[in-house]
Amino acid sequence: MRHRQAGAANGFVGRKNSARERRRHGSGDNPFVGRENARPEIWTYGHRNGQGIDFQPGTNLLFETEHGPSGFDGPGGGDEVNILERGKNYGWPVIDHRATHEGMESPLLEYTPACAPGSGMFYRGAAFPQFKGNFFFGCLRGTRLIRVTLDGRRVVSQENLLEGKYGRIRDIAEGPDGLIYFQLRIEMGVAVRRAMTTGL
Numbered sequence: 001m002r003h004r005q006a007g008a009a010n011g012f013v014g015r016k017n018s019a020r021e022r023r024r025h026g027s028g029d030n031p032f033v034g035r036e037n038a039r040p041e042i043w044t045y046g047h048r049n050g051q052g053i054d055f056q057p058g059t060n061l062l063f064e065t066e067h068g069p070s071g072f073d074g075p076g077g078g079d080e081v082n083i084l085e086r087g088k089n090y091g092w093p094v095i096d097h098r099a100t101h102e103g104m105e106s107p108l109l110e111y112t113p114a115c116a117p118g119s120g121m122f123y124r125g126a127a128f129p130q131f132k133g134n135f136f137f138g139c140l141r142g143t144r145l146i147r148v149t150l151d152g153r154r155v156v157s158q159e160n161l162l163e164g165k166y167g168r169i170r171d172i173a174e175g176p177d178g179l180i181y182f183q184l185r186i187e188m189g190v191a192v193r194r195a196m197t198t199g200l
Contacts, residue, residue: 046090065079066090
């Protein structure tokens with residue numbers, strides 16, 4: 001059985017401590033510091049292809065979007081939203097989709113058919129008070145934004161926004177004005193961007 005070890009050079013999410021933290025706490029509290037054959041910067045591992053990452057306001061839970069198998073390395077679909085927690089193994093390449101395995105984490109959300117998630121973010125602004133604290137991510141294949149309403153780590157609901165209206169949505173960010181900006185595609189080296197100015 002294939003198994004991604006904590007020492008692997010890819011498939012992990014790392015945390016780099018600042019120089020100040022290293023002075024105060026030595027090598028830091030990353031879970032694999034000092035472990036033989038493990039990289040000290042690893043925070044979590046067992047990831048196939050992480051895309052977006054953001055901390056949930058109020059809880060500081062770390063959410064991540066991730067691509068599932070592409071067909072050549074497993075059944076299609078299985079795109080994920082995960083909550084990343086210290087030292088945990090998120091399963092790739094042993095498990096994917098909604099499979100479970102002792103000692104491995106299954107995703108909070110899973111998407112089949114594939115939606116090919118891009119970057120993700122929590123909305124913190126004032127322009128859309130109804131979206132405060134919601135998690136958003138764009139879809140390259142599903143050609144939409146997905147809005148996830150959460151209560152801490154519990155999923156309350158999901159909603160598709162702008163479905164099929166603009167095509168592939170690669171990147172998403174909140175502007176200083178509180179509007180939601182998203183990048184659609186790259187054409188001749190130029191990024192095409194739009195702003196969501198209404199709460200739909």
